[in-house]
Amino acid sequence: MSTNIVCLPGDGIGPEVTQSVIQVLEAVAAKYQRSFNIEKHLIGGAAIDVHNNPLPQKTIDACLKADAVFLGAIGGPKWDNPNAKVRPEQGLLKLRSELGVFSNIRPLTVFPNLIDASPLKAEILKGVDFIVVRELTGGIYFGEKKRGEDFATDECRYTVQEVERITKVACELAMQRSKKLTSVDKANVLETSRLWRDVVTQFVAANYPEIDVEHQLVDSCAMKLIQNPAHFDVVLTENMFGDILSDEASVLAGSMGLLASSSLGDACGLFEPIHGSAPDIAGKGIANPYASILSAAMMLRWLNLITEADAIEGAVKQAIENGVLTCDLKPDSQISTQDATLAVIEYLN
Numbered sequence: 323m324s325t326n327i328v329c330l331p332g333d334g335i336g337p338e339v340t341q342s343v344i345q346v347l348e349a350v351a352a353k354y355q356r357s358f359n360i361e362k363h364l365i366g367g368a369a370i371d372v373h374n375n376p377l378p379q380k381t382i383d384a385c386l387k388a389d390a391v392f393l394g395a396i397g398g399p400k401w402d403n404p405n406a407k408v409r410p411e412q413g414l415l416k417l418r419s420e421l422g423v424f425s426n427i428r429p430l431t432v433f434p435n436l437i438d439a440s441p442l443k444a445e446i447l448k449g450v451d452f453i454v455v456r457e458l459t460g461g462i463y464f465g466e467k468k469r470g471e472d473f474a475t476d477e478c479r480y481t482v483q484e485v486e487r488i489t490k491v492a493c494e495l496a497m498q499r500s501k502k503l504t505s506v507d508k509a510n511v512l513e514t515s516r517l518w519r520d521v522v523t524q525f526v527a528a529n530y531p532e533i534d535v536e537h538q539l540v541d542s543c544a545m546k547l548i549q550n551p552a553h554f555d556v557v558l559t560e561n562m563f564g565d566i567l568s569d570e571a572s573v574l575a576g577s578m579g580l581l582a583s584s585s586l587g588d589a590c591g592l593f594e595p596i597h598g599s600a601p602d603i604a605g606k607g608i609a610n611p612y613a614s615i616l617s618a619a620m621m622l623r624w625l626n627l628i629t630e631a632d633a634i635e636g637a638v639k640q641a642i643e644n645g646v647l648t649c650d651l652k653p654d655s656q657i658s659t660q661d662a663t664l665a666v667i668e669y670l671n
Contacts, residue, residue, distance in 0.1 A: 324358065325356065325357065325358050326389045327358055327359065327388060328360075328363055328381075328388040330363055330365040330366075330393045330394060330417075331362060332366045332393060332394040332395050332410075333367040333368055333396050333397055333401075333601075334395050334598070335394070335604050336366075338394075338607065338659050339395070339609055339611045339614035340362075340614065342662075342663040343611075343614050345664075346615050346618060347618060349667045349670055349671065353670065353671060354633075361388075363384050364378060364381055365396060365410075365414070365417065366395075366397060366410035367396065367397060367410045369413060370401060370408055374408060375408065376396075376408060376411075376413025376416070377412070377413035377416045377417055377420075382417070382420050385417065385421060391592045392592075392594065392618060393593070395595070395598055395599035395600070396411065397411060397599050398604070415464070417592065418459055418585060419464070421590040422587035422589070423458060423586055423587040423591070423592050424457065424487060424488060424587055425488055425587070426456040426568075426583060427454075427491070427584045427585075428571075428581060428582075429452075430450065430452055430571050430581060431451050432450045433580075433639070435642065435645075436575070436647075436651060438576075439652070440573060440575065441573060442551075442573070446552075447552075447574060448552065449552045450552050452551070452556065453495055453499075455492040455495065456559060456561060456565065457559070457561050457564065458585055460484045461562055462477070462478040462561065463561050463565075464561070465477030478512070478514050480518060485517065485521040485522065489505075489521065489558060490525070492505075493529065495556050501534060502534050502556065503533050503534070503556050504535075504538055504543070504556065504558065505518070505535060505536070505537050506538050506559035506560075506567065507539065507563070508539055509539070522535065522537070522558065523537075540567070543567065544567060547571055551571070568581075568583075568596060572596060572597075577651050578598075579597055579609070579612060579648065580612050581595065581597070581613050582613050582617035582619070582620050583595070583620070584621070591621065593617045593620055593624075607658045607659050608659060610648040611648075611662050611666075612638050612648075612662065612666075615638055615666055618634060619632075619638075636669070637667070637668075637669035637670040638666055641662065641665040646665040
């Protein structure tokens with residue numbers, strides 16, 4: 323039986339890292355006698371260029387029919403006009419809404435031999451291994467927006483049901499780990515955060531009494547992520563805070579080119595590296611493919627292909643340990659995107 327995967331290469335380095343994922347999936351299919359039916363569709367700036375629409379209906383239909391969706395990256399200076407009515411980012415927000423993917427999961431692990439790639443001291447990075455769970459379809463990104471001649475507003479809105487369902491995702495992860503949960507908000511200022519804190523407290527107490535839950539203000543959490551990142555295990559937060567904190571956390575690993583993510587709903591899964599389209603290096607063949615390949619591993623695990631997912635993660639780890647590093651991790655490196663991809667495939671086999 324074939325697994326249907328839609329790939330959305332997008333913009334910038336998106337097509338390059340997506341091609342790496344396709345190569346790795348083909349290697350997995352050959353080794354484990356799996357069948358992947360992979361379709362490519364347009365999103366973001368690439369879709370605007372062809373359809374003047376960052377998410378054409380054809381792309382939506384294909385994604386809704388697929389078993390899983392992989393996204394490369396979107397955006398770039400070509401479409402970076404803040405006053406434009408059509409922007410690449412609109413395609414991603416609409417895709418998340420159409421798929422109903424409300425939980426974004428971003429694991430962060432520091433590879434021992436890449437500690438020098440991080441600006442933080444080695445002793446601070448010892449034992450860092452946590453997951454950021456970000457609510458993805460509510461909050462200020464999806465609230466009502468208004469613009470006047472001399473003002474603009476962005477509504478931030480959350481419902482009890484939205485907070486409960488993302489809290490459940492974080493709790494299930496915490497139960498598989500150390501049963502420790504950090505919920506992040508701005509309850510000293512924002513009413514939505516006060517709701518968030520109340521709902522998280524009540525939901526955990528009622529449904530997961532074994533979990534030790536703490537609450538941190540987002541500014542305090544941002545500092546602690548740098549001062550003592552090993553303190554965290556599962557971090558739960560709303561949409562905008564999660565976007566910012568998880569990008570901050572990428573510094574711990576040494577590069578955004580290492581961090582994978584999954585966006586999950588009740589029926590659909592969207593998988594993507596957390597790095598952007600990196601237009602400054604697009605087309606040069608030097609983009610780090612590891613975050614995308616690790617995102618593909620998360621995708622296979624979600625599809626219950628556990629052995630295959632473990633094999634990909636092990637191959638990436640082996641490549642990194644053996645010094646197959648692109649220039650974001652080692653400035654003088656001559657390792658290309660394709661070199662790193664082929665190394666993963668070699669270790670996979």
